[in-house]
Amino acid sequence: MQEEKKGHFIETIITEDVENNKNDGQVCTRFPPEPNGFLHIGHAKSICLNYNMAEKFNGKCNLRFDDSNPAKEKQIYIDSIMANVKWLGFDVNTPLFASDYFQRLYEFAIELIKKGKAYVCSLPPDQIREYRGTLTEPGKNSPFRDRPVEENLELFDQMKQGVFDEGQHTLRAKIDMSSPNINLRDPIIYRVKKAAHPRTGTTWDIYPMYDFTHCLSDALEGITHSLCSLEFEDHRPLYDWIIEQLDTPCHPQQIEFARMNINYTVLSKRKLQRLVEEGHVDGWDDPRLHTLEGMKRRGYTPASIRNFCDVIGVSKKESRIDMGLLESCLRDDLNEQAPRVMGILNPLKVTIENYPDDQTETLDAVNHPKKEEMGKRQITFSKELYIEQTDFMEDPPKKFFRLGPGREVRLRYAYFITCKDVVKDENGKVIELICTYDPETRGGNAPDGRKVKGTIHWVNARDCVDATVNLYDRLFLDEDPEKDQDFVDNLNPDSLVTLDHCKLETSLGQAEPEKVYQFERMGYFCRDTKSLDNLVFNRTVTLRDTWAKVGGKK
């Protein structure tokens, strides 16, 4: 009854199709990755779009690998892609492969030849290019364009038998060499390729090209709406042409949308690959990368990514989304889900001079301020503590609510403490604070109603664990890393800062991998899955920090 919103343009199109009972009112989409690399956040947009449209209209979405180029495809990519799609929360129980259609595709090619709509061209690659013409000049017909059907059939069969080398012959669709749309200038639909295919091995010596494979695979699967990115808009006439020539089960409708771009990062396979190969990052799953593997390791949740894809919308306008929006979606989810803990990144020793030397007491701490069901945990307190270096200033400005000489603050869940003295090393660096505590403020409230401006986090120096923490920041300095420069020259030298000997509350010693915790006041962190032998945490994202923004600190 409140469902009045129209949705994006693709949803509008599908809605109308269903209302008009097109395809019997059925909706079937597909996500068609080529297994030649790892998935990134841009793919997530397509995944969510396709699966969501299918779900919304009670249809289904096929995960279909577009594996028609054995020279570039590998099983590890297939495995990773499946794992990523599943991780995002979508069904991958029955993956499909274009390679499963190779025999049928071959038969379709024969049908085309018999109809006089395709021919074997024996022009070498450079000649094919020359004959194709340019953007402004028409191409010219191949001298092999009018080969008799029988000869075409025979040659094509020989191509299949493997009697020719790569590049010697191709099968081309006979369309129009003078078309202003270059894709229609007798496009190659089959080529000789002697590489072993991850799934079909060496059974084939010829492989269908994308334009031939994709539309026919869609048709064979009964896809109703074939959603792809803008650069395929020029291919649509070819998509339709092929379907129209052949006797196919249906004629899917190709609809194009703009792919995702995000500022301060790069998303193309080629660029990601270069970052990995040149060693600018740790690998495909480096937490600074927006590959799904990297984001997972960074601590991104599937829900946050799905929500992000939902929030950014779908249109035909090329856009660059603000990284801040991605982070906002992340924080939204993490704020709800992440249990709170305390951890000190840059420790500053604090000694409570009026606290009994050997005493240790236990205090209650809630795991989530708004979700009582997440329970409580107990933390210990003693004479020796650690607080964050940034929570103390020797000469604090008026608006600084934290600790300074003579100032009083609340230690979260514990007591009010007052800084009495500052201990420095020979270089004048503050290395320890001597404080007193008010025994009356146990739990954090003063019976006399006294207020403090600040509450800071802390850790018991006698009961904590040592950890290494990776602080990640955006990988590039400029919003558009490619503007006027090679993007690798724009890498942020501080995109990774590693901190050793961070002091965390003991419970974190058993932190589960892939679980994200909020280190109160510091951000969200998760155990690094690549270094489980040691206690290493990755910062997923910082907390919003108005104080830092005002210029209070770095």
Add this chain to the structure above:
RNA sequence: UGGGGCGUCGUCAAGCGGUAAGACACAGGGUUUUGAUCCCUGCAUUCAGAGGUUCGAAUCCUCUCGCCCCAGCCA
């Protein structure tokens, strides 16, 4: 200079002839044992520009400008 697309707030994005949704960001204010969260409030007399049609246009027409994609036996 061929063809195909796109131009609405800083960034995304609704809008489909009836007088500019929402989100993020930003700026104020409130609550708060995270300077977090949460909660209010503000934030496009204007829709790339110029003409035109109309009682009325971001929405229709014309022209202009800007940006993206296409000449792989990649997808």
